[in-house]
Amino acid sequence: MKQDSLYTYHFLEFETGTPALKWCQQEIPDIILLDFALPDGDGLKFIQQFRECHSNTQTAVIMLTGQGDEITAVRAMKSGVQDYLVKKKLTSEVLQGAIHHALERMDLTRQLEQSQEQQQLIAAIALRIRQxxxxxxxxxxxxxxxxxxxxxxxxxxxxxxxxxxxxxxxxxxxxxxxxxxxxxxxxxxxxxxxxxxxxxxxxxxxxxxxxxxxxxxxxxxxxxxxxxxxxxxxxxxxxxxxxxxxxxxxxxxxxxxxxxxxxxxxxxxxxxxxxxxxxxxxQLQAELAERQRTEAALKASEEKLKLTLSFAGIGYWEWNPITDQILASENAIRCFGSDLSDVNWTYEKWRGQVYPEDREWVEPQLRQAIATQTDYAVEYRIVWQDGSIHWVSVKGRGVYEATGKLLRMLGVLIDITERKFSEEERRRAQMLRIELRLLEQILEVGLAGY
Incomplete structure (x- = not known):
């Protein structure tokens, strides 16, 4: 064990390449001081065998030779040698400098590889976060x-x-x-x-x-x-x-x-x-879940309302003044005497079925309700496609923007033809009783004059 001002060293010395290579198969040294001419082989062959065992290591190799020439130096450098020292020119200072230089290069290489690995790790995690x-x-x-x-x-x-x-x-x-x-x-x-x-x-x-x-x-x-x-x-x-x-x-x-x-x-x-x-x-998932629950509850409520209205014979309608389309339930369509397959209702189509005399006051009353943002409640006559006249009772309520613009109008209606006819029959019967009573009174006065 030796040390200098920068590093502490632990030396292992081998007489030949074979036991050294066997040891390197179990351990990875930081630096190898290698003689070019080994007793049992070639130093360059040793490096090749070492790299085959540890291809990814940053072990520094310093080669020592008895006599230096350019051809040997080039071969050594191509084999991965970091430095090449001639023995007869070797001093402790030269060897120490070569070791320091090799270790510094090895540290820089390791830092570069570690930095690249860090960048790859951070990039991979960042990508995973985005995905x-x-x-x-x-x-x-x-x-x-x-x-x-x-x-x-x-x-x-x-x-x-x-x-x-x-x-x-x-x-x-x-x-x-x-x-x-x-x-x-x-x-x-x-x-x-x-x-x-x-x-x-x-x-x-x-x-x-x-x-x-x-x-x-x-x-x-x-x-x-x-x-x-x-x-x-x-x-x-x-x-x-x-x-x-x-x-x-x-x-x-x-x-x-x-x-x-x-x-x-x-x-x-x-x-x-x-x-x-x-x-x-x-948070988005929670909001979506809450919205889905609200929409499901609203849908269930709407289905329940539609079922209730259906049993009661009440029709449901919704008018979109922007598109002029009217969404009507089956009961509403029946009230207008139309086929259930006829779902393409518009404002003009509704208007065309309102009894002409009633149309003159029904539309102004609708515009008044919209202008004052009040409920719309009327009873009027409609003409079916077969020419028969029927009565409906209609209630509606508008949905408005903050500016007062009408977004849509929702409402219900029911066929009151029988009630109107009954009322008309009762009114006629009452008129008939009055007329009969009047005739009786006239007859009594006439008889009293004789």
Whole structure:
């Protein structure tokens, strides 16, 4: 074990390539110092076999050779060698510089790959949010993908209640660790006001919970879930603290990288978008459900009313003054002596069946009711297609805009022909009795003169 100002090194030395390659099949080194001329083979052949085992690793290879030439150097670089050193020119400073340079390149490459993976993860989650309105599904998938990406033991998404208690809404956890999904947590630390940092959007990275100066209540809470290190990022929805996105390392303490904290911070923004989108969708669904219930109740009420009117022989009508169409029930159509298949009723068609003498006062009375926004109630005669005359009693009420414009008029009507004829018969009988009485009186006066 050796170290310098930047790194700590653990060396493993092999005399030949075969045992070294066998070891590399089980472990992945950060740097390989490789002799070009191995006792049991070619150094370039060793690199080829190593890359076949670990094609995706960022292991840096520095090749050492007894004598350097351009052809060998080019072959080495094409094989994936990061640096090429000639032994007779080798010093500790040169070797240290080559190692530092190789490690820096390896770190930059890893950071670039990690950044690309982060971008892909964030883009995938953002796409899923745009494509799905199921908040629960989005939260659980996000927790799983974050845990796999960070290679941590547990990732949870936690939602606060108004009293700062809360519930684990989503979780992805490796086997063997406590399952926290659905658990309600009563955190006295937050209730005492420690949540203010999260309200301000501040993040927290703890490498070792026992070295972070946490309060006893906070430690006890983390110990319930075997936490050794954690990352915590607040989820702010419309500038209000909704909850937390948390990564747990349970197996050991862990030094968190700034890129890992940045990833959780960016994902917390995506989660906030999903929450707003999901909340809006749930509200829309609730409104639609309420509207459907209202419409169903209204429809049931209308059907009940129509059934009642049908049994009572009462017709229902609805006039749309904009389209001039009249919607009429079967009873209403019967009152006008029309065939039930004749459903194309208009204002002009109705007007044409009103008895001519009655039409002169029925229409003005209708216009007066509309102008004053009062109920319309009349009795008038209509002429059937066979020429017979019938009586109807009609009541109507308008539906108006705020400006007073008539949107539609609803009403009922009933055939009162029999009643009118009975009234006419009674009136005629009464007139006949009066006439007879008058004749009797005249006859009595006449007889009295003799």
């Amino acid at each position: 799905s309105l199921k908040l629960e599904e989005i939260l659980h998938t996000t927790a799983t993908e974050v845990r796999q990406f960070l290679k941590v033991d547990r990732v949870v998404i936690y939602q606060f209640q108004p009293d700062m208690s809360g519930t684990i809404m989503a979780e992805s956890v490796l086997p063997g660790w406590t399952v926290a999904l659905g658990k309600e947590i009563l955190d006295t630390c937050f209730q005492q006001g420690a949540e203010s940092d999260y309200h301000q959007g501040k993040k927290r990275a703890i490498d070792d919970i026992y070295q972070a100066g946490l309060t006893n209540c906070h430690l006890q809470l983390l110990e319930q879930f075997e936490v050794k290190a954690n990352l915590v990022v607040p989820i702010l929805v419309k500038e209000q603290l909704w909850g937390l996105l948390i990564a747990h390392q349970c197996s050991a303490s862990r030094h968190w990288q700034s890129v890992e904290l940045d990833l959780l911070d960016r994902l917390a923004v995506q989660i906030a978008i999903a929450i707003q989108q999901g909340s809006a969708y749930q």
